[in-house]
Amino acid sequence: MFKSVRARLTFWYAGVLTCTLLLLSLVIYWIVRRSIMARTDAGLVELADSFLSTLNAELSDATPANDVAGAARQSMLEHQYPGRSFAVLAADGRVLAASEGLPAATRETRHNEPNPIISSEALEACAAPLLTGDKSFVTLPGPRGGTRCYVTAFTAARTPGRLVILASRHPESELLAHLRVALGWLVPVTIILASAGGYFLARRNLAPVADMTARAGRIGESTLHDRLAVQNPADELGRLATTFNRLLDRLDLAFERQRRFIADASHELRTPLAILQGESEVALSNPTRTPEEYRESLSVLQHEARRLARIVEDMFTLSRADAGQYPVNRRELYLDELVSDCAHSVRTLAAAKSITLSVESNGELPIFGDESLLSRMLLNLLDNAIKYTPAGGKITVSTGSTPAGTQITVADNGPGIPAEFHTRIFERFFRSDQARTRPISSDGPDRAPAGGAGLGLSIARWIAEAHHGTLALTRSDVRGTLFTVTLPVEPLTSTSSD
Numbered sequence: 071m072f073k074s075v076r077a078r079l080t081f082w083y084a085g086v087l088t089c090t091l092l093l094l095s096l097v098i099y100w101i102v103r104r105s106i107m108a109r110t111d112a113g114l115v116e117l118a119d120s121f122l123s124t125l126n127a128e129l130s131d132a133t134p135a136n137d138v139a140g141a142a143r144q145s146m147l148e149h150q151y152p153g154r155s156f157a158v159l160a161a162d163g164r165v166l167a168a169s170e171g172l173p174a175a176t177r178e179t180r181h182n183e184p185n186p187i188i189s190s191e192a193l194e195a196c197a198a199p200l201l202t203g204d205k206s207f208v209t210l211p212g213p214r215g216g217t218r219c220y221v222t223a224f225t226a227a228r229t230p231g232r233l234v235i236l237a238s239r240h241p242e243s244e245l246l247a248h249l250r251v252a253l254g255w256l257v258p259v260t261i262i263l264a265s266a267g268g269y270f271l272a273r274r275n276l277a278p279v280a281d282m283t284a285r286a287g288r289i290g291e292s293t294l295h296d297r298l299a300v301q302n303p304a305d306e307l308g309r310l311a312t313t314f315n316r317l318l319d320r321l322d323l324a325f326e327r328q329r330r331f332i333a334d335a336s337h338e339l340r341t342p343l344a345i346l347q348g349e350s351e352v353a354l355s356n357p358t359r360t361p362e363e364y365r366e367s368l369s370v371l372q373h374e375a376r377r378l379a380r381i382v383e384d385m386f387t388l389s390r391a392d393a394g395q396y397p398v399n400r401r402e403l404y405l406d407e408l409v410s411d412c413a414h415s416v417r418t419l420a421a422a423k424s425i426t427l428s429v430e431s432n433g434e435l436p437i438f439g440d441e442s443l444l445s446r447m448l449l450n451l452l453d454n455a456i457k458y459t460p461a462g463g464k465i466t467v468s469t470g471s472t473p474a475g476t477q478i479t480v481a482d483n484g485p486g487i488p489a490e491f492h493t494r495i496f497e498r499f500f501r502s503d504q505a506r507t508r509p510i511s512s513d514g515p516d517r518a519p520a521g522g523a524g525l526g527l528s529i530a531r532w533i534a535e536a537h538h539g540t541l542a543l544t545r546s547d548v549r550g551t552l553f554t555v556t557l558p559v560e561p562l563t564s565t566s567s568d
């Protein structure tokens with residue numbers, strides 16, 4: 071029904087206010103009514119006491135002493151109040167005296183209130199409840215608020231009787247009517263004013279939302295650097311805008327990373343594709359080539375095709391890792407065995423460059439991990455060490471337990487990584503200039519590690535992190551490079567697939 075938040079807020083505000091004011095009015099009306107009634111009743115009791123003490127005084131003076139009716143009339147003459155009528159009844163219900171027909175009141179009165187009529191029905195209705203007690207109040211319905219009736223039993227000059235006082239309720243009902251009118255105006259006027267104020271306030275306070283909506287609507291892929299205006303960072307809308315801006319920061323960063331990844335990837339793929347194209351064109355252009363020349367061309371083509379396949383495979387791994395879709399199948403395995411297996415598989419490669427590869431193992435190291443991923447991480451580190459260590463160098467892989475967890479270190483005595491690249495080597499597609507200019511054929515056509523695309527360390531770091539561990543460049547200078555993998559020690563009882 072109400073589409074806008076401000077209309078809904080105003081509606082709820084007005085609804086709650088209406089209920090509260092209605093309840094408050096009812097309570098006020100009820101309290102005022104009760105206290106007015108209580109005051110009237112207390113006045114009637116006081117009047118009856120005064121009347122009866124006058125009656126007793128009159129009786130003691132009266133001649134003959136037992137003329138109750140005469141004394142009552144005298145007492146009535148002394149108690150003439152506007153809106154009050156008296157009747158004195160004998161024990162059998164006979165009316166001994168009634169204030170009707172007495173001379174008019176001589177007192178000064180503020181209200182010119184007509185006295186209630188003392189009818190036999192009124193007296194009967196008033197006196198009936200007295201059968202169960204010696205005093206009672208009854209309200210007789212009628213116009214102008216009806217009549218309040220007070221009856222009390224008395225004994226005067228050894229004669230039992232009843233005093234009935236009838237009080238017009240007109241002043242009280244008039245007061246209550248005024249109160250009803252006042253509340254009847256006050257409640258709706260307050261609701262209307264408060265609702266208008268509420269609507270205005272809601273509109274004012276929600277104005278930034280409209281601005282934010284318009285700005286957010288304008289932000290697109292090409293304007294991701296735009297931000298929402300934060301008017302008051304401490305209030306709810308300010309916090310919403312700040313959170314939205316942080317989300318945009320993250321999106322902007324992710325888009326930027328994605329753009330760079332695509333640009334770098336196409337750049338990396340272009341080189342082997344160009345070589346494939348060029349080499350095949352050269353091979354086909356000369357029909358008089360010898361089989362050796364064809365073999366050489368095919369070897370180059372195979373090498374580049376492998377390189378391409380490896381780059382595509384690495385990119386696919388990273389994109390699946392980013393999406394959280396790469397399966398990590400962890401099971402119990404011995405890290406020392408895995409390290410010696412990996413070292414064994416690259417031994418020939420190291421031997422081809424006369425590099426000494428040694429493994430230092432410090433006992434059994436049972437861990438939970440994905441064997442193929444951990445092997446891939448270690449092979450990437452070993453491949454790099456072999457690639458960047460000059461012939462005749464030395465590579466040492468060692469394993470051990472430290473307070474931080476299970477550690478693998480890969481150390482070489484190569485030229486090291488220039489200090490300015492230390493923070494960048496884990497970035498995707500990052501390669502030092504030295505690595506870029508490295509000749510393709512340095513590893514021979516059968517292996518493809520040389521001239522990598524700069525994804526090896528990114529993948530290795532992701533694998534360490536997928537095992538809740540870390541991969542860090544601990545040291546790299548003229549003495550060589552040292553990479554450290556630290557894997558947390560986890561209980562071996564669980565088998566998991568992250």
Ligand code: ADP
Pocket residue numbers: 450454455458459482484485486487495500501502503505506521522523524525526527528551
């Ligand atoms: P690449 O495919 O180029 O080897 P990596 O991500 O594995 O990509 O490595 C990134 C860069 O880090 C390399 O280009 C190289 O400059 C540097 N690097 C890695 N390992 C070593 C190492 N053991 N010695 C010297 N430089 C290294």
